[in-house]
Amino acid sequence: MKITFYFLSILMLFILMTSCQKTGLLTRYGIFHVKNDSTVTMNGVIGGRTDNQFNNLLKNHTNLRWIELGYCPGSKDDEVNLVVAKQMHDLGINTQVSSASEIASGAVDFFLAGNKRIVNSGAQIGVHSWAGDNKVPAELKVDAIEHDLYINFYKSVGMSDSEAREFYFFTILSAESNDIHWMTSEEIKHFDMATD
Secondary structure (H helix, E strand, O other), X not given: OHHHHHHHHHHHHHHHHOOEEEEOOEEEEXXXXXXXXXXXXXXXXXXXXXXXXXXXXXXXXXXXXXXXXXEEOOEOOHHHHHHHHHHHHHOOOEEEEEEEEEEEOHHXXXXXXXXXXXXXXXXXXXXXXXXXXXXXXXXXXXXXXXXXXXXXXXXXXXXXXXXXXXXXXXXXXXXXXXXXXXXXXXXXXXXXXXXX
């Protein structure tokens, strides 16, 4: 009896920990929810397991072409976020935000990695400075090595060097890490957030 209970407990734990779940008619891989053969929606915070969830999604949905970001307040793990975003870009996947979308912080970086990007009127896109290592990015010299991670990322997903630098410094100067700047429609247009 104890062995059966132990086995069932382990089995239940495994089922709960799996990154792929059927919820109603949707299949879910963490923050990614399969909408149809070529499209997933994305809602939630990008975290340390997002790379595994994304890879599991790709294994089972090889025709993925669009990620529609809904409510995505940012990332808990910037390195994982940038790796997954670059992988998405390299696979030719596109991104979209609807009029009801609200994306901020690391989710904006993720969105920008889309090959084609659609921004519907009313979408909220929020940016701010990063924080870490007891440093304030806006107080660092312009050529400080700490800026390179994001500038190089933006260049790797299609921005020119000058575009990457302009957008990066816009983000770190727009709001401190504990605040958010919601981009205006003029700023969204100026920074070519949408490709169409």
